[in-house]
Amino acid sequence: MTITGTPELEARGLTVEYAGGDRPLPALRNIDLSVAAGEFVAVVGPSGSGKTTLLNAFAGFVPPTSGEVLFRGTPIRAPSVERAMVFQRHALLPWLNVVENVAFPLKLRGLDRRRRREAVTPLLVTTGLVDFAGKPVWTLSGGMQQRVGLARALAADPAVLLLDEPLGALDAITREDLQRVLLDLWASTRKTAVLITHDIEEALFLGTRVVVLSARPGRIVAAFESPFAREVAAAGGARKVRASAAFGEAKAGLRDILARHAVVGAAA
């Protein structure tokens, strides 16, 4: 896919270092990455490769040590509702029920209870939460809680979804369910998305483009288009795609790349 015009998100020569004991701790080194509107970029890498730092830089939580992060060509300086983030856990508000959690961004905008509830009803339907609207979120399973997290981010109607391993704590079956939910939401809303994951299969299944980071400090060691998300979005058949030979080969290839870069100091 060719990128025309200003990308939604862009990192230019992005380096991030954290203050360490006696010397700074490098997390990301010289990252160049641009994300076009409607793309779903999946970032994979070993633990401690700075994946989350990259996402935090896009969100505006972490400033670049050098280089730049841009949203639609403008430097990112603070968090914005244009870039809603979904976390792995602890991000919901347990004192609110499901519908009030989902409608939270609308409450922040000052919509009254009745109007915000009406506004999020379609989202509750598409995320399979409509029967749970009145339940306290802490009574839900992990998978249902992540649906609430996704629906809430979409209720903010952001330009970009930043997904910080949202499915990382779920069991395999729930995870596949939610990958499907995520893919359907992406396909129907055409939101730009950046997903951080350590799961190879998830990256290939959800990402229209897969970006591989090396071990700390994270550098981009590979980036390639992945056709599977668009195939499933267009024709369905998630299970068939996952079982296909092409998917298997892509998995083996990606695993190879990761294995070569998983260790600190491994050859680039």
Added chain:
Amino acid sequence: MSEAVLPSAIAATDETPRRRRRRPKGGLVFAGSLLAWLAVWWIVARLELVPALFLPSPEVAARFVAVIRDGYADATLVQHAAASLFRVLAALAVALLVAVPVGIAMGLSPVLRGLFDPIIEAYRPIPPLAYLPLVVIWFGIGEGAKVLLIYLAIVPAVALSTASGVRGVPVERINAARTLGATRWQVLRHVVLPNALPEILVGTRIGLSVGWSTLVAAELVAARRGLGFMIQTASNFLVTDVVIVGILSIAAIAFAMEFAMRMVEKRLTPWKGKI
């Protein structure tokens, strides 16, 4: 896109019920233990192993009725209890008004924590009885000084709990709200404060029990009513059964309040520790 809406079957299996069955065991042991101690008391008193001056028999219950009906030291038991209850509750109310904002400030700002921490930490371990003379010298012997002493005992518990609750908000919860459009004020109002509520309630509960344990000291000087005053008066005249009536009354009221606070916690923050 035909699968955009998940079949309800999937949605249904996705939810695991987490209700736990109530276990009455703890309550039974509690009641059993209480009865056993009463029995020991009764036997020791009945066999007159200890003179009644030191330990009256549990038939002090009769004395209870007498104190309720006729009163002791110019007031009935209910009047004494009401005076004490008013002092503790007034002190708690003022303490909450002061200590919750102070705790929030301490939790949010390291500078303000540095400002308040030394004051609170310095006087917190001192027994109220030790600074009672100062309170009397500075603030006199009126009702205000009594409430003040109890208030001083409650403040640290509430302030420190509140501060720890504010500091304990998961960073994901705050960051998520910020990317959903929350301003700093909205993060405080809609994320940090509700998140600190469980610890504020715990601080209140601890504060109440500290308040009751300060009561006798507070009623030491120039009180004319109050359970602490009643106990001291009875003690001066070696009326041990009235002393015990006073002690048991304080215990009963403090216990009832503790229980009520636990119910309030369950009702307001059922999610505590769950997510």
